[in-house]
Amino acid sequence: MSxxxxxxxxxxxxxxxxEPIDNHECHCNVCKSVTGxxxxxxxxxxxxxxxxxHPEKLARQPFNxxxxxxxxxxxxxxxxxxxxxLDDKQKRIRVAVPNIMGYDDAKFPKATYHAFYDNTKGYPKPDDGRPVYEGFRPEFAMPAGA
Structure with missing residues (x-):
């Protein structure tokens, strides 16, 4: 089954x-550290x-x-x-990083915005037409946990 x-x-x-409930290009230091x-x-x-x-075949370690x-x-x-x-211990979300977690990145919708951009990091603010935020997009709310 596909x-x-x-x-x-x-x-x-x-x-x-x-569909994903949020889809962004992340600039946070944790993502940089984990993904390179x-x-x-x-x-x-x-x-x-x-x-x-096969959740029994998963090794779990802190993301941050x-x-x-x-x-x-x-x-x-x-x-x-x-x-x-990435799995949320509070059972709110699960996160896919398409290009490193075995997905066909081309099948995912393009990230709709830039998250966790910090102008003190020494690189230019993205100018690809997508909104740039210091955190998540303002209207995003984490879903309730189980």
Whole structure:
């Protein structure tokens, strides 16, 4: 069965048929540290919309090493070490990073804005026509947890 968005590795598969609830180009230091990318395209899904077929095969570690008790965990495959998703311990969201989590990035909608841009970081403000914010887009609200 084919799904709208499919990712993962040979051992653990994720999929979603719903659209992301938030889809942005992230400029935060945590994403930079974890991905090694200058900016990172991230897609937030409601927790129940991004499914994982073998959760028992996930190794979990804090997403933010400076906040190890924070809500987000980076889930990697216990067999091969591939990054699979970010999972929220509060069961609000799950996050896909299409270009490093086994997805076809071209199937995802283009990020609609830039998040967590900080003009003190020493690089120019993005000028690609998409809005640029110091945090999430103003109308975004984290969904309630389970």
């Amino acid at each position: 799904h709208k968005y499919e990712g993962g590795c040979d051992h653990v598969h994720t999929h979603a048929d719903a 990318q200058h900016t990172t395209h991230v897609a937030f899904f409601n927790h129940g919309d991004l499914k994982v077929d 090493k400076d906040n190890p008790n924070g809500p987000l965990e980076l889930c990697t495959c216990k067999d091969c070490g591939a990054a699979i998703m």
